[in-house]
Amino acid sequence: MFHELxxxxxxxxxxxxxxxxxxxxxxxxxxxxxxxxxDDDNGTGPTGPASAPDSTATVPxxxxxxxxxxITVQAKDADGVNLTTGGATVAATVTGDNxxxxxAATDGANGRYTITYTPANAGTDMVAITLNGAAISGSPFTVxxxxxxxxxxxxxxxxxxxxxxxxxxxxxxxIQVMTTLYTGATAEETQILTDIRDHEVIHRDFLAAALGxxxxxxxxxxxxxxxxxxxxxxxxxARTFEDxxxxxxxGAGQLLESADYLLVAGKIVSVEARHAxxxxxxxxxxxxxxxxxxxxxxxxxxxxxxxATVLIAAxxxxxTPIDGSGLPTA
Amino acid sequence: xxxxxxxxxxxxxxxxKILSRREAxxxxxxMAGALAIASLPVAFGMFARRAFAQxxxxxxxxxxxxxxxxxxxxxxxxxxxxxxxxxxGVLDLGDTRTVFDQIGKHEAAHVLLLQGALGASxxxxxxxxxxxxxxxxxxxxxxxxxxTLAQGFEDTGVRAYKGQAGNLIADGxxxxLALRIHSVEARHAxxxxxxxQSPAVKGWISPGDNPVPELDAVYLGEDNTTHxxxxxxxxxxxxxxxEAFDEPLGEQAVRDIAxxxxxx
Numbered sequence: 123m124f125h126e127l128x129x130x131x132x133x134x135x136x137x138x139x140x141x142x143x144x145x146x147x148x149x150x151x152x153x154x155x156x157x158x159x160x161d162d163d164n165g166t167g168p169t170g171p172a173s174a175p176d177s178t179a180t181v182p183x184x185x186x187x188x189x190x191x192x193i194t195v196q197a198k199d200a201d202g203v204n205l206t207t208g209g210a211t212v213a214a215t216v217t218g219d220n221x222x223x224x225x226a227a228t229d230g231a232n233g234r235y236t237i238t239y240t241p242a243n244a245g246t247d248m249v250a251i252t253l254n255g256a257a258i259s260g261s262p263f264t265v266x267x268x269x270x271x272x273x274x275x276x277x278x279x280x281x282x283x284x285x286x287x288x289x290x291x292x293x294x295x296x297i298q299v300m301t302t303l304y305t306g307a308t309a310e311e312t313q314i315l316t317d318i319r320d321h322e323v324i325h326r327d328f329l330a331a332a333l334g335x336x337x338x339x340x341x342x343x344x345x346x347x348x349x350x351x352x353x354x355x356x357x358x359x360a361r362t363f364e365d366x367x368x369x370x371x372x373g374a375g376q377l378l379e380s381a382d383y384l385l386v387a388g389k390i391v392s393v394e395a396r397h398a399x400x401x402x403x404x405x406x407x408x409x410x411x412x413x414x415x416x417x418x419x420x421x422x423x424x425x426x427x428x429x430a431t432v433l434i435a436a437x438x439x440x441x442t443p444i445d446g447s448g449l450p451t452a
Numbered sequence: 453x454x455x456x457x458x459x460x461x462x463x464x465x466x467x468x469k470i471l472s473r474r475e476a477x478x479x480x481x482x483m484a485g486a487l488a489i490a491s492l493p494v495a496f497g498m499f500a501r502r503a504f505a506q507x508x509x510x511x512x513x514x515x516x517x518x519x520x521x522x523x524x525x526x527x528x529x530x531x532x533x534x535x536x537x538x539x540x541g542v543l544d545l546g547d548t549r550t551v552f553d554q555i556g557k558h559e560a561a562h563v564l565l566l567q568g569a570l571g572a573s574x575x576x577x578x579x580x581x582x583x584x585x586x587x588x589x590x591x592x593x594x595x596x597x598x599x600t601l602a603q604g605f606e607d608t609g610v611r612a613y614k615g616q617a618g619n620l621i622a623d624g625x626x627x628x629l630a631l632r633i634h635s636v637e638a639r640h641a642x643x644x645x646x647x648x649q650s651p652a653v654k655g656w657i658s659p660g661d662n663p664v665p666e667l668d669a670v671y672l673g674e675d676n677t678t679h680x681x682x683x684x685x686x687x688x689x690x691x692x693x694x695e696a697f698d699e700p701l702g703e704q705a706v707r708d709i710a711x712x713x714x715x716x
Contacts, residue, residue: 314653324696392634397656398642
């Protein structure tokens with residue numbers, strides 16, 4: 123219950139942060155309010171022609187990947203006075219993780235110009251903005267693109283996406299394990315880790331296919347806490363993932379409405395449990411650890427965790443924010 | 453063991469979930485939830501009596517639990533006799549003794565758990581013949597035979613629980629108990645299967661590696677790769693796809709397998 127509250131508040135915080143970021147446009151350079159400029163550089167009388175180094179733009183400092191970024195450019199004259207008519211050529215060129223452009227601005231015919239682009243990738247973009255071919259004040263602007271939170275959804279589809287998220291994590295881990303396998307791995311260890319990688323990739327791709335258009339996108343993972351050159355680090359992380367997977371499927375079963383989905387979850391969880399036992403036996407051969415007292419209680423019952431707890435544990439390895447607030451809880 | 457004790461050992465999250473399912477915990481406000489947790493022992497005791505008092509389990513749940521109990525009786529007695537034989541020096545389990553001690557401990561716990569849940573509805577323990585009328589005469593003297601049968605029983609157990617999950621879908625608490633036993637059986641199955649191999653590799657059921665023809669029925673259909681109309685072999689080799697999913701077995705097929713070892 124406490125885990126659940128933690129989780130919900132975390133989701134709430136994440137949600138409010140995103141909302142805030144959407145609204146956190148940074149106004150670069152301060153517009154000098156004036157009217158009746160005659161462009162004699164004294165700030166009075168009629169306005170003069172648009173001056174790029176005096177013109178400003180409002181550029182969001184942080185945006186979510188996949189969401190359109192809207193940039194507003196205010197043309198000003200050499201006195202820094204807002205122009206109220208259009209006609210200038212304004213464009214933006216994006217470099218960095220979402221290179222694009224030049225992107226022509228939409229002329230609002232009121233001295234303001236609007237530029238939009240949609241960054242697909244998380245990272246950092248530099249947005250250079252020109253007015254009549256010259257850089258405006260503050261250009262280039264830096265835009266940090268954060269990953270959009272992935273919402274697992276609701277009901278049975280939400281639970282399947284939850285499973286899919288875990289299988290993505292496991293598959294990515296074992297792919298990395300086998301890509302940079304620690305030295306000294308025995309033939310037995312190599313075969314076991316290869317098999318498990320293949321199983322997790324199949325689980326991942328199977329769930330993606332079963333979910334079809336309802337599937338969440340690919341998640342970004344972060345295994346910097348794992349030392350892939352270390353047998354101990356790799357096997358202990360594998361043990362964590364397998365036990366976590368077992369506990370997750372055990373907890374998810376009763377959240378499913380469909381008996382067909384329940385059966386598929388059952389077909390997968392026992393294989394995860396087989397993996398867990400094998401990994402545990404590699405860590406401590408011929409001991410009781412394959413089904414140790416740390417995971418199987420005195421009544422002979424295996425670990426079980428609700429999604430909220432599992433997602434918090436998985437969060438340490440997944441950089442994409444995951445929103446599980448829509449999942450059933452009973 | 454009385455029903456209260458059975459569930460008394462469950463972890464707080466599960467008890468909270470059970471209460472939640474029974475709407476004992478109002479989710480309408482945090483305050484209500486906090487109050488419900490504060491009074492958990494009282495509320496939970498009431499729930500346990502109501503749910504598991506004698507004769508209150510739905511007949512279909514009783515059937516599933518008794519079916520499971522039969523398998524647990526079989527496993528429990530099998531390991532008990534094997535461990536006794538090892539202690540007596542007629543079955544040399546060697547360095548695998550610790551593994552079988554752990555498995556035997558779990559099977560005994562499963563019997564107690566299911567007997568407790570069923571109360572007076574629990575079926576009595578059958579009389580077993582682990583030689584299967586002479587098919588496995590050296591079951592308690594030859595470690596290889598003992599391990600082969602252990603693998604068969606564990607894999608059968610995994611398939612049996614999996615096959616019953618759908619029958620428990622309306623009773624979330626019981627379903628969760630069954631799933632938690634199911635994955636323990638799978639851990640056992642992996643370990644025992646690896647004991648039978650040299651080098652010890654696959655803890656998963658790979659097509660065509662049935663230990664003895666007498667146990668073919670245990671693995672019938674395990675090479676299936678299509679689930680929810682999706683062929684998982686699209687995403688890897690047919691062998692890996694078969695390994696990646698364990699298949700269920702229906703009640704009658706399981707009873708036929710267990711029946712080889714049941715006298716009465």
